[in-house]
Amino acid sequence: MDLVAPATLAAALVAVLDPAILLWILAGVAAGLVFGASPGLTATTGVALATPLTFGTGFEQAMALLLGLYCAGYFAGSVPAILINTPGAPGNAATALDGHRLARAGRADLALGLAIVASTLGGLLSLLVLTLAAPGLAGFALEFTSVEYFSLGLFGVVCVATVSGRSLAKGIAGAAIGMLLGAVGIDEVGGTTRFTLGLSELQGGIPLIPALIAFFAVAELLSQAANRAGAAALPPQQPQSLRGLGGHFVRNKWLVLKSALIGTFVGVLPGTGPTIAAWLAYGQSGAGERSAARAEPGPAPHPAQSPLSEPQAVRGVIASETANNAVTGGALVPLLTLGIPGDTVTAVLIGALLIQGIDPGPFFIIEHADLFARILAILLVSALLILVIGLLARGYLPRILAIPPRILLPVVGVLCVTGAFAINNAPFDVGLAAVLGIGGYALARFGFAMAPLVLGVVLGPIVEVNLRNALAANDMDPSVFVTRPISAVLLGALVLTLGFSLLRRRRRAADS
């Protein structure tokens, strides 16, 4: 399949530069900055809450709001990571290591500037990959049958189960719980009813958006209520010139490219996300050698006692933030070509596309090249807006942290409830979101990550339906999953992923 025609891209850019669409992108970027910079509230939470708002809007407005929020949210988590050593999202944990060290040395302005520019570069480079690779991959995806979709879906679930949290068993259990939730309702193949508890509202299955709001927003909201985060005072800060900032990027241009490629590649893998991308890039930057023992997703520790090496810290921030934002373009590749989400936000975006009457999959780019081009244009404008707003406002960004939790959390609660209702005008969905959210909170307290659970809800039906269809189409012969080459490669990668994960965990257990 050919690339998207330059004329289509130009037309999309003109459409996106319409002041009304620019305002939607601006609103999304602003919301993303607030959600990303508020510790515990993530871009995923923001996108999940904003998706019901797109019910009455057109495609451009919806994508402008959500993609602006997506890109800005991934960047803004670096603000609390740098200033108070509390990553706004797990993907910014690597940034906290060196970013906060710089802040404690009076170089917060430098660290924030690095994060802003690195995020923009990561977003732009991954956008380039999306533009070049997605159309070709969509053509390739047309060859996929239910055999390949089953293997790809399973690979996605296993990927996220292995990289989320410290326990593989908890990751796999979370994915299984999510897939069980995805099995509720009328069976798509046979038409029989499953696990509806006699409730007619559940015959259509667990509604996706209320479930996403429950596991990402309600569970986070309750976790935040249980935790009290305190900010440590920083010493007086030195301002950073834009010229000096540019010099750091010229010196580290290959690191930027390498980190962007890592982020994009990790984003393309279904079910992964910015956390693993940021840590991988941070690890290969060399900045993390002294922190090797901490190469683990999760809140960063208090800055190490060792003296700060500014060039090393600069490399750490650049690597982790470039990779973190490069995930955005990468994660959209499997979503827009295969209908498989690349990360948790793109899992939510499936719901937003369905609201617009668009079924993401191999035919999306072929049938809607203009809409695909508009997505690219919105991502481009979002990345540039983050750069401009970020650099202009980096002195004010810390003030986002000043919204007191006693006000922020109830407001998020109202948005959870209203958002869950608005999607189908169904009061049942509101109660369901609250109940699932409280269940998600309990699981989170026992150390279960939400990402496998949500990916299970999204991918479970895809895996099951394609497994059954594949067997029906091949006379119930299970060998078809290993005799078809793409499926065999995916299942081989799945086994390797599981094997490496087990090996890594055993080695870590032996070390400790």
Added chain:
Amino acid sequence: MNADRVAGATLCVAALGVALAAATIEVLPGLPTLSARFFPWLLAAVLGASGLTLALRPGDGDLRETLSRLFAARAVALAALLLLYALSFRHVDFRIGTWAFVASSMWVLGSRRATELLLVPALVAAVVYTTFRYGFSVLLPVWTW
């Protein structure tokens, strides 16, 4: 006691429950593929195996500590308020219910200033109602007056 052992045992019980519930799913005769019971049974087996692994090879989490974090007073109170707000959603005027939820949640989360407790919830209720009702044409529950 170890938190992972309890979580693992709970998962095993849940897996058994899922397997038993799956056994009651109707099976259509002549379906040319796996029955509707197969996938839930498979997931129950995965859930059970994960639970068993957690119970036999637990991490280092302490149950008492985990439960004290789970039942942190503010989180429990907020969860109760949220559940009440959600379950009463269809019966109560959105503006009143939202005002009451925000005000009580703010109080639970430590707000004690009367003006803040009166004004912020009223502002939130008004802004959210106006945005959804007139911006997104969502018919939120209201009492007519």
